[in-house]
Every structure is written in C-alpha cells, then in structure tokens.
Amino acid sequence: MKAQLECIPCMMSQALRAAKAATNDKKLIREVLNRIGEEVKNIHLEKSTPPEAAIPVYQIVTDVTGVEDPYKNTKREHIKEALALYPLMMKKVEQSKNPLKKTVKIAIAGNAIDLGSRLDKIDITKEFERIENSLFYLDEFDAFEERIEKEKEILYLADNAGETVFDRPLIELLAKRNKKIYYAVKEKPIINDATRLDAELSGIKEEIISTGSSVAGTILDYCSKEFVNFFAKATFIIAKGQGNYESLSNKKAPIFFLFKAKCKPIAKETGFKIGTMLLMKSKYFK
Amino acid sequence: MKAQLECIPCMMSQALRAAKAATNDKKLIREVLNRIGEEVKNIHLEKSTPPEAAIPVYQIVTDVTGVEDPYKNTKREHIKEALALYPLMMKKVEQSKNPLKKTVKIAIAGNAIDLGSRLDKIDITKEFERIENSLFYLDEFDAFEERIEKEKEILYLADNAGETVFDRPLIELLAKRNKKIYYAVKEKPIINDATRLDAELSGIKEEIISTGSSVAGTILDYCSKEFVNFFAKATFIIAKGQGNYESLSNKKAPIFFLFKAKCKPIAKETGFKIGTMLLMKSKYFK
Numbered sequence: 001m002k003a004q005l006e007c008i009p010c011m012m013s014q015a016l017r018a019a020k021a022a023t024n025d026k027k028l029i030r031e032v033l034n035r036i037g038e039e040v041k042n043i044h045l046e047k048s049t050p051p052e053a054a055i056p057v058y059q060i061v062t063d064v065t066g067v068e069d070p071y072k073n074t075k076r077e078h079i080k081e082a083l084a085l086y087p088l089m090m091k092k093v094e095q096s097k098n099p100l101k102k103t104v105k106i107a108i109a110g111n112a113i114d115l116g117s118r119l120d121k122i123d124i125t126k127e128f129e130r131i132e133n134s135l136f137y138l139d140e141f142d143a144f145e146e147r148i149e150k151e152k153e154i155l156y157l158a159d160n161a162g163e164t165v166f167d168r169p170l171i172e173l174l175a176k177r178n179k180k181i182y183y184a185v186k187e188k189p190i191i192n193d194a195t196r197l198d199a200e201l202s203g204i205k206e207e208i209i210s211t212g213s214s215v216a217g218t219i220l221d222y223c224s225k226e227f228v229n230f231f232a233k234a235t236f237i238i239a240k241g242q243g244n245y246e247s248l249s250n251k252k253a254p255i256f257f258l259f260k261a262k263c264k265p266i267a268k269e270t271g272f273k274i275g276t277m278l279l280m281k282s283k284y285f286k
Numbered sequence: 287m288k289a290q291l292e293c294i295p296c297m298m299s300q301a302l303r304a305a306k307a308a309t310n311d312k313k314l315i316r317e318v319l320n321r322i323g324e325e326v327k328n329i330h331l332e333k334s335t336p337p338e339a340a341i342p343v344y345q346i347v348t349d350v351t352g353v354e355d356p357y358k359n360t361k362r363e364h365i366k367e368a369l370a371l372y373p374l375m376m377k378k379v380e381q382s383k384n385p386l387k388k389t390v391k392i393a394i395a396g397n398a399i400d401l402g403s404r405l406d407k408i409d410i411t412k413e414f415e416r417i418e419n420s421l422f423y424l425d426e427f428d429a430f431e432e433r434i435e436k437e438k439e440i441l442y443l444a445d446n447a448g449e450t451v452f453d454r455p456l457i458e459l460l461a462k463r464n465k466k467i468y469y470a471v472k473e474k475p476i477i478n479d480a481t482r483l484d485a486e487l488s489g490i491k492e493e494i495i496s497t498g499s500s501v502a503g504t505i506l507d508y509c510s511k512e513f514v515n516f517f518a519k520a521t522f523i524i525a526k527g528q529g530n531y532e533s534l535s536n537k538k539a540p541i542f543f544l545f546k547a548k549c550k551p552i553a554k555e556t557g558f559k560i561g562t563m564l565l566m567k568s569k570y571f572k
Contacts, residue, residue, distance in 0.1 A: 005302060013295040016292065030291065034326050037323040037325070038323060040320050040323030045316075
C-alpha cells in the first residue's frame with residue numbers, strides 16, 4: 001500500500017520515541033526532530049510504502065545520536081517477558097479444540113509488541129490475557145488450514161522481538177506436522193524488529209534466515225539477492241505484522257498476512273477497525 | 287508550563303487534522319505539513335507554553351489553505367448536539383445532592399470536546415453518558431465552594447464551542463446565586479475555541495467579553511490591553527481546558543482550572559493520568 005498523509009505525523013512520533021530510547025540528551029532528541037522536520041518535504045508518499053517512507057526516520061536517529069540499536073534493551077526485556085508466557089501459551093494450545101487456530105491467534109496477538117506504532121509502554125502479559133476477548137477476524141482461516149496442509153515448506157516473515165516467542169506455538173505445530181519452516185529475520189537492528197540473535201534468544205529452533213535487510217517491513221528492493229530469489233520461489237508465506245502487510249500487499253506472492261491493525265490508514269486500506277487482529281489472504285494468493 | 291518535546295509531533299498531528307478540516311486538496315494539505323516541518327527548528331520549547339508553540343501551526347494552515355476557520359461547521363454541529371443534551375444536564379443537576387458539584391462535573395466533562403488534542407470524531411452524547419463513571423479529581427472542590435460563596439464577580443475563561451453549553455449549568459447556578467459572570471471568549475476563531483457567536487448560539491445569557499486574542503489558551507501577551515487589565519483585577523477566575531492551564535499555570539492569579547488531562551506532558555506536569563477530569567486550584571490562589 002502507498003504511504004498516506006497520516007504517515008508524516010506518525011514518523012515524527014516514531015522519531016521522538018526512538019530518539020528518547022537512544023539518548024537522554026534533550027538537545028540531541030531535539031536535533032532529531034529538527035532533522036525529521038526538514039526531511040518532510042523530501043518524502044514522496046505516492047512513490048513509497050509506509051515502511052519505505054519511514055527509512056530516513058531511523059537513519060536520522062542513528063546519525064544524530066550515534067546509537068545503532070535504540071531498542072536493544074527493550075527487545076531483551078520483551079523476549080524475557082514473552083518467554084515467561086510460553087508455557088501458558090502451550091497449555092492454551094493443548095486445551096484448544098482447534099490447536100492450529102489457537103496458535104494463529106497467539107501469533108497475531110504477539111503483534112501487539114510493536115514499538116513503531118505505540119506510544120506507551122507495553123504490558124506483554126496483559127496483552128496476552130486480552131487475547132481471548134480480542135476482536136479476531138480469521139474469516140480466511142479455513143483456506144489457510146486447507147492450503148497449509150498441502151505445503152511442505154513455509155517462509156515465515158518475522159516481525160518484532162518478543163513477538164518471536166508468540167510465533168513459536170504456530171511454527172512448532174507446523175514443524176511437528178513435517179513442514180520445513182524458514183524463519184526470516186532482519187540482517188541488522190531496525191526499530192524492535194527481530195534479528196537472528198533475537199530469534200535465537202526467543203528459542204526459535206527452526207531454520208533462521210536473513211532477509212538481508214535493515215529496514216522495517218519486507219521491502220524487496222532492500223533485501224539481499226539471495227532472499228529475493230528465495231521469496232520468489234516460496235509457495236506459502238506467512239507475513240507477520242502491519243509493516244509486512246504495508247510493504248507486501250501489492251506484491252504478487254502467496255502470502256497470508258497475520259497482524260493487528262494499528263492506525264487509521266491501515267484501517268481504511270483493510271476495512272477493519274483499529275485494534276482488529278487479522279488473518280488476511282493476499283489478493284494475489286491463487 | 288513549558289512546551290515539551292512531545293508538543294512537536296502533536297503539532298504535526300494538529301496541522302494535519304486542521305488542514306484536512308480546511309480542504310480536501312491533498313496537495314495543499316501536504317504543503318501545510320511541509321511548512322510545519324520547516325518550522326520545527328524555529329520553535330523554542332523552553333521559551334514557550336504549548337499553546338504559544340502551536341501558534342504557527344494554525345497560521346500556516348490558514349496561509350496555505352486560505353481558510354480562516356477550518357472547524358466552523360464542526361463547531362456548529364457540536365453546539366447543536368450539546369444543546370440537545372442541555373435539558374438532561376439540568377435534570378441531573380436538579381436530582382443531585384450537591385448541585386454545584388454536579389455542575390462543575392458537567393462543565394469539566396464538556397472539555398472532552400477538543401479538536402486540538404483529538405484524532406477521532408467526538409461523540410458528544412457518548413462522552414456525556416460517561417460522566418458518571420469518569421475519573422474525577424475534585425479534591426479541592428470544598429475550597430472552590432467555600433471561596434466562590436464569598437465572591438461577587440467571576441471571570442470565566444471559556445474553551446471550546448459546544449463545551450460552552452456544558453458551562454451553562456454552572457454559570458446559570460452561579461448567576462442564580464447573584465454572582466456576576468464575565469464569560470471570556472476568543473476574538474477570532476482558533477481551532478474550535480469559542481467566539482462570541484459560538485457562546486451566543488450556545489445560549490449563554492451572561493455577559494460575554496472578548497480576550498482580544500485569536501490564539502489558543504489564554505496567552506496574556508496576545509490578549510487586548512483591556513482584557514489584561516480586567517484579568518489582573520479579577521478575584522476569582524474559572525479557566526476551562528488544558529490550553530488555559532498550559533498558558534496560565536505559572537501566572538500569579540486566583541484561578542481554579544477545570545479540565546480533562548489529555549496528553550503525556552500534562553499528565554507529567556499535573557501528576558494525573560491521561561483522561562482524568564480535574565479541578566485544580568492554582569498554586570498562586572491564596
């Protein structure tokens with residue numbers, strides 16, 4: 001999808017949040033905001049997806065503060081907190097009538113852990129408790145279930161650190177059913193997106209691959225040639241998070257998007273209210 | 287209070303909201319955002335209160351779109367909707383054990399009608415229904431009640447159009463108790479702040495005076511000499527809304543602030559959670 005006017009104030013908020021995570025020096029934080037302000041006129045909304053439009057934000061934060069990974073400590077905390085919930089997740093799956101559906105719900109619920117779109121501190125435990133009462137829209141779950149049964153290999157595009165733990169029940173269930181999972185993470189830290197280390201710390205035992213990219217979402221122009229080839233050959237892709245939807249919704253690829261709708265432009269694009277937990281089949285998945 | 291780093295992304299959001307209210311022309315809206323972006327570096331947070339820092343925002347919206355009063359129609363709708371609730375407000379006051387306290391609560395509840403700080407459409411009726419369950423903090427109500435009994439004249443600084451109707455139960459009760467009320471409104475439209483016309487359309491029968499200002503809050507440097515003199519002589523001031531708190535919290539004046547806390551910096555400054563409905567005595571009210 002294309003970036004929208006709403007993405008511009010959002011970028012300013014993201015910049016402030018990331019700058020505050022990177023440093024306590026108010027002058028530096030202010031310098032970040034000034035630089036983002038000057039950058040506004042250079043953003044071509046109509047030529048970019050939202051994650052593309054936001055690339056300068058995180059580059060400016062790093063340039064000004066000298067901090068490559070502002071959310072490093074927060075990511076570790078999120079992983080730790082999510083790991084503490086893992087036994088409870090598995091218990092819920094075991095007790096469920098439809099374990100696959102339950103793992104999908106848990107995976108989507110994990111998408112609440114997103115520092116790009118959030119202003120406040122995230123209480124992961126609380127978020128998890130809310131799962132049962134959340135507004136899920138899994139209208140295409142039957143298609144998902146039917147199709148996945150036939151597949152042997154699944155490319156799983158990870159999103160945020162901590163959310164990675166919430167992906168485990170689903171990928172472990174798929175692995176038990178003899179699917180080969182490729183769990184794709186970012187090459188370098190960007191926002192709180194998962195890297196190889198984050199995936200490993202989260203206890204992911206499936207094969208971890210790198211997209212070769214260090215920008216948010218999965219912007220193929222910024223991925224490694226190796227990953228782009230791999231992506232092109234994939235027959236079943238699970239893409240986690242709004243950023244992956246934003247960057248891949250117009251790509252001809254066999255994707256099921258699993259995410260929580262988090263802002264006005266995405267609500268308008270998908271037709272679902274902010275806060276809805278979605279499983280959406282790409283229009284290009286035949 | 288001083289403007290904070292958080293005010294900068296907020297200004298960008300306010301600009302987008304006001305620009306969208308002023309025009310459907312996406313190029314003009316975009317031009318507004320570009321101009322605000324360039325303005326960021328010129329904002330002196332440490333020298334300004336938040337409403338002062340936001341002055342360029344609304345000037346740029348008007349300069350670029352040619353629209354002086356983007357929220358004109360919205361204000362009329364809010365007044366109409368609030369007027370429909372007026373009989374219910376009065377019924378609640380009549381049924382109350384402490385009518386003065388009830389009118390204060392209604393007045394504060396009206397402060398939810400604020401287009402400066404809100405992203406979404408406001409459902410005034412719904413907001414009103416929530417009054418009973420809201421988090422009110424009227425710790426200083428006894429001081430308010432005791433002091434107001436002795437006063438003959440009250441300067442009431444109005445805030446938003448529509449909220450004006452919610453002020454009526456309080457000012458009508460005070461008028462019945464033989465207080466002379468001066469209801470102070472903006473000289474020209476700014477955001478959805480009430481002007482003389484808005485107050486008249488809301489059914490305010492007390493004396494309406496102008497602050498002489500066309501910026502948000504009550505920034506004395508931008509008010510008429512006449513109003514500044516009047517303000518200086520006032521012995522009891524009721525100031526509605528966060529903008530009035532932001533601009534007057536450091537002024538030596540006998541003020542009770544009535545408002546809903548709406549953002550992080552104000553939550554930090556006051557020590558109350560976002561969403562709290564407050565009656566706060568100024569530290570300078572002896």
